[in-house]
Amino acid sequence: MNWAKLKKAVLPFLQLRRTTWDIEIYRGSSPFALRNMDKAANPVLTAASVTDVSAEFIADPFLVREDTGWHMFFETLVRDTNKGVICLASSPDGLSWTYERTILEEPFHLSYPYVFAWEGEYYMIPETAEANAVRLYKATDFPQNWAFVGELLQGPHRDPSIFRHDGIWWMFSETGSGRRGTLRLYFAEDLLGPWQEHPHSPVVDKNPHITRPGGRMLQFGGRIYRITQDVYPDYGMRLFAFEITSLTPSSYSEEQVGDGPILKGERTGLLADRIHHMDAYELDDGTWIAAIDYARRTWEIKLKR
DSSP: OHHHHHHHHHHGEEEEOOOEEEEEEESSSSTTTOOSSOOOOOOBBBBGGOOOOOEEEEEEEEEEEEETEEEEEEEEEETTTTEEEEEEEEESSSOOEEEEEEEESSSSEEEEEEEEEEETTEEEEOOOOOTEEEEEEEEEETTTTEEEEEEEESSEEEEEEEEEEEEEEEEEEESSOOGGGGGEEESSSTTTTOOEEOTOOEEEEOOOOOEEEEBBOEEETTTEEEEEESSSTTTOEEEEEEEEEEEETTTEEEESSSSSSEEEOOOOGOOOOOOEEEEEEETSSEEEEEEEEOOOOOOEEOOOO
């Protein structure tokens, strides 16, 4: 049998389909040494967990811990509209999760619900690149009800990641995408701005391996780290971490943590797994827990119609 001729004759009529993103919980001694500690329990949430919309996949989990338990905010891609909405799940211990409901929906695509606390209130900056702006929301009845506050930046910013350091607000975001992606850095004295671009921005230009933000900024032990996702040659290849070694309104420098990725899929090749986001949280005993989105690929062959 001539395999080359067979492939040429058959492949135009076939399509490959892969599984979509789920959410898993990892644990470890640090955010850079996380492992799937309970493969039987993972994933903790899937598209099938979402009951109020027809979910194609779920991704981009962000954690909040309170005395009453844990909250998880994440993107759900709605199959009927092909747009993302922000959904909520709850947990008593951070390990077992129950889906609640959709808590934020707009006429445009939403993802990457970066939730943070400030002065006794909760805020969220989801990705709203389709609206050509970075938009700030505030919880009116946390965790379920949110109201739009205002626009912080104009433009198609992807995965905006905010944090506060030395009395100043800072924000990373990616403009462009794929091999043309650019990581930009902005700062402001007030949360609502005005925001200005850092003189060393873009921090990374057209390097798809380390440009796009991959989760919440980490601040612990007096240090700051940014998590970045590798999107080439395929989306969700792995995650890297960089320590920010100098950060002022006039200076910026960073160094990679370790010699390679901090997280990657357990399988490679045609059936490669994918990871493109994590949100890590330090527990009282000094260990860490993290919510990640993970795609365990399985392929099936279907006839094209």
